[in-house]
Amino acid sequence: MYLSDEAIKKNVFNAKxxxxxxxxxxxxxxxxxxxLLLAAYILNPNNTKEDFRVVVSNFEYDDVSYLEEVYxxxxxxxxxxxxxxxxxxxxxxxxIKELKKEMIKELKTNNQYDLFYNIxxxxxxxxxxxxxxxxxVDMGLLHKLxxxxxxxxxxxxxEIHSLAGVEFNVSSPKQLGEVLFDKLNLPYAKKTKTGYSTxxxxxxxxxxxxxxxxxxxxxxxxxxxxxxxxxxxxxxxxSDGKIHTIYRQAxxxxxxxxxxxxxxxxxxxxxxxxxxxxxxxxxxxxNLLLASDYSQIELRVLxxxxxxxxxxxxxxxxxDIHTMTAKQIFDKDEISSLERRQAKAVNxxxxxxxxxxxxSEEININPKDAEKFITKYYERFNGIKVFMDxxxxxxxxxxxxxxxxxxxRYIPELNSSIYMQREAGKRNAxxxxxxxSAADIIKIxxxxxxxxxxxxxxxxxxxxxxxxxxxFEVDKDEIDLMEKLVVEVMENCISLKVPLKVDESMGKNLFxxx
DNA sequence: ATCACTTGCAA
DNA sequence: TATTGCAAGTGAT
Ligand SMILES: [Mg+2]
Numbered sequence: 001m002y003l004s005d006e007a008i009k010k011n012v013f014n015a016k017x018x019x020x021x022x023x024x025x026x027x028x029x030x031x032x033x034x035x036l037l038l039a040a041y042i043l044n045p046n047n048t049k050e051d052f053r054v055v056v057s058n059f060e061y062d063d064v065s066y067l068e069e070v071y072x073x074x075x076x077x078x079x080x081x082x083x084x085x086x087x088x089x090x091x092x093x094x095x096i097k098e099l100k101k102e103m104i105k106e107l108k109t110n111n112q113y114d115l116f117y118n119i120x121x122x123x124x125x126x127x128x129x130x131x132x133x134x135x136x137v138d139m140g141l142l143h144k145l146x147x148x149x150x151x152x153x154x155x156x157x158x159e160i161h162s163l164a165g166v167e168f169n170v171s172s173p174k175q176l177g178e179v180l181f182d183k184l185n186l187p188y189a190k191k192t193k194t195g196y197s198t199x200x201x202x203x204x205x206x207x208x209x210x211x212x213x214x215x216x217x218x219x220x221x222x223x224x225x226x227x228x229x230x231x232x233x234x235x236x237x238x239s240d241g242k243i244h245t246i247y248r249q250a251x252x253x254x255x256x257x258x259x260x261x262x263x264x265x266x267x268x269x270x271x272x273x274x275x276x277x278x279x280x281x282x283x284x285x286x287n288l289l290l291a292s293d294y295s296q297i298e299l300r301v302l303x304x305x306x307x308x309x310x311x312x313x314x315x316x317x318x319x320d321i322h323t324m325t326a327k328q329i330f331d332k333d334e335i336s337s338l339e340r341r342q343a344k345a346v347n348x349x350x351x352x353x354x355x356x357x358x359x360s361e362e363i364n365i366n367p368k369d370a371e372k373f374i375t376k377y378y379e380r381f382n383g384i385k386v387f388m389d390x391x392x393x394x395x396x397x398x399x400x401x402x403x404x405x406x407x408x409r410y411i412p413e414l415n416s417s418i419y420m421q422r423e424a425g426k427r428n429a430x431x432x433x434x435x436x437s438a439a440d441i442i443k444i445x446x447x448x449x450x451x452x453x454x455x456x457x458x459x460x461x462x463x464x465x466x467x468x469x470x471x472f473e474v475d476k477d478e479i480d481l482m483e484k485l486v487v488e489v490m491e492n493c494i495s496l497k498v499p500l501k502v503d504e505s506m507g508k509n510l511f512x513x514x
Numbered sequence: 515a516t517c518a519c520t521t522g523c524a525a
Numbered sequence: 526t527a528t529t530g531c532a533a534g535t536g537a538t
Contacts, residue, residue: 020534074515146529172535173520192520199521223524227533254529256525263531266524298525325535334516352527376538425528431528435525467525 001201004028011096013037013052015121016249019128036096038120039103041250042112048251056095059103064091085452098505115440119405120249121404123443126450126462127257133473134242135264138280138509142176142234147274148227151260156219163212170219171499173198184210188280221273229277236262246466254432255407257465265466267510281510283473287460288506291513292478292486293469295444295501296321298351301437304496305404308383315498322347328380329373346373350384351434353427388430395429403436404494442468445493452485479506 002008003022011034012018019029040047040055045059051067069087071079080088107113110134161167170173177196181189188205190197198401200220206213218441236243245264247257259265267281268274283289314324326335326343335343345363348354354362360370378385393400396415400408409432413425442465449470450462461476464471468489473483483504490502507513 018530174535194519197520224519224533227529228523232532239530248530252529257531261529263524266522266531268523272525293525349527351527354527357526420526427527435529438525469525487537506533 002163003502004030006030009033011036011100013055013092013096014180015051016247019125020131025129026482032121032124034100034104035118035121035124036099036103037250039107039116042116042407043103043406044107045253045255047248048253051097051472052092052336055377056099056357059099061095061099063381064095087486092457104134110408112408114405116407117409119440119443119447121513122447124249126446127249128355129450130462130464131244131246133463134238134240134244135463135471135473136242136282137233137237139234139237139241142230142237142280144225145280146230149222151232153219153222156215156222160212160219160343161214162461163215166461170216171223178214178218180210184212186210200375213441221271225268225274225277229274232262233277233280245464248462253324253409253437255403255409255426259438264464269514275511278511279509282508286473287473288479288508289463289510289513290460290472290474290482290486290504290506291469291510292472292490292502292504293400293466294438294490295503297438297441297468298434298498299347300496300498301386301404301441302351302384302434303498305433305437306383307497308381309379311383312497316376317500318501328374333374342373346377349374350377353388373400376495391433392426392429395425401429401432403440405435405440406438407440409436438468441494442470442490445490447494448489449486450487454480458482471513474506 002025010032012037013039015029015032015035016325022029029379036048036052037050037055040058043067044058053062056062056064056220057136062162065088070084072078104113107116157170160170164179164181168179170176174195178196180186180198181196186206186209188202190361203217203220220443221402224501238244243262243264246257246261249257256266262344268277281289282305296315296346299311300315302308303315310328311321314321322340323335324342325334325347329343329346330339342363345359349359349362355389356371356374357367359365359374360367363370375513391401392414394497395411400407400410400411409428411425411428411432413421414429416422416425446462446465453460453462458478459475459479462470462475463473470486472482483506485500487504491500492498504512505513
């Protein structure tokens with residue numbers, strides 16, 4: 001009753017975790033009006049630890065033990081005695097009580113109370129529900145993929161040893177480097193801190209120099225899939241047959257979420273072999289999966305924030321943005337697929353604050369041409385240029401960059417005496433408002449969708465968030481309703497100078513949704 | 515055990 | 526010398 005009573009207000013540290021743990025034991029937690037973890041994160045997302053003591057230390061408060069003291073480290077880890085834990089709990093409660101007022105005051109001073117109270121706090125309930133629900137997994141298929149991949153990898157290793165004329169650990173970049181560049185004397189030897197570089201860019205250049213290269217590349221692909229996505233996911237399935245990822249809500253410096261144990265925000269999709277993994281993610285009986293993703297949300301956010309006329313017009317006319325960009329920077333009307341690809345890279349680069357050199361490396365052109373593209377881009381999209389210069393200037397002056405919803409990222413590196421750090425600081429400053437505002441927007445959409453689904457007492461569930469995409473488990477009786485509801489809310493949850501566009505796709509597994 | 519490093523997966 | 530992440534395997538400590 002105390003826990004579930006909305007009218008009894010609670011002040012806590014990490015409401016999301018509390019809700020998930022309590023739910024597991026059959027208790028509901030409602031009425032949270034202050035979460036110190038979230039408040040501290042909003043006040044400064046660089047302070048990113050989840051240890052209570054470490055967080056409050058940033059507010060000059062030290063009368064609480066470190067987690068390590070309460071639980072011990074490593075093998076010595078143990079559940080503390082009741083007395084020890086009680087003291088810890090009471091100290092935490094006291095700290096929350098004492099810090100609450102000044103933290104809320106600071107949030108209000110910064111115009112961040114709305115972000116705290118109306119976005120992050122309600123979002124913690126949405127995320128708790130997503131974590132508790134979990135996503136269903138086809139264990140049989142996962143085991144089958146395990147067997148098939150193991151066989152392929154074993155064969156590849158034998159072939160690679162034979163081609164090398166020596167047995168070695170193919171997974172060791174050190175040993176592989178020595179085989180390729182010392183024993184086989186292949187070109188493009190490039191040093192890293194610890195030895196030769198053997199990453200995919202290097203291997204690609206070596207493709208036609210020796211038949212071992214192709215095999216090594218296939219080995220890399222398959223062993224990545226095997227270790228991280230087949231064995232890794234198998235080990236993450238709980239006794240309910242589901243995977244329950246944990247979202248870190250108070251961690252990234254831009255305001256994005258991240259996903260751990262396992263990370264469900266980096267499931268393969270770009271290449272066919274890896275994409276197969278997606279077939280193991282299936283809905284519960286009587287449901288389908290619905291994936292809804294924002295189209296070009298970061299460029300749309302940029303168009304809005306920079307008030308860039310040409311870009312705004314293009315989005316309002318629902319033009320293909322990369323083709324439009326190509327027309328502008330190449331000064332012509334007919335755009336080849338290569339030119340579109342290059343323009344797409346430029347658009348990406350703009351969001352990341354990329355240099356001409358970086359762009360040239362990315363799309364294999366010479367730095368001079370890359371420089372021309374970028375110059376032309378800023379000429380044709382002058383609003384972007386003005387905006388980026390303003391962001392860097394403001395950030396240097398204020399110490400932080402900010403999003404549409406006043407989320408801050410402090411960037412002290414901008415005043416560093418070291419050139420590289422200053423340059424990195426500029427890129428961080430240019431990227432933070434874009435990536436961060438996109439994160440704000442999808443968070444708002446999640447809250448509104450979750451509220452609406454509860455109001456309508458729907459059986460469907462929000463399962464996953466992948467930065468610009470939401471995945472739902474949709475009851476077969478609610479398909480039409482959910483398709484409409486999700487697009488409607490995602491596209492209209494905020495109003496920018498450009499429309500937001502959402503693509504939806506329904507399927508029997510995560511492979512089919514797209 | 516823990517850590518730094520390299521590599522590769524996603525938006 | 527492109528942003529934000531997580532995690533596996535190796536090899537050193
Ligand atoms: Mg998208």
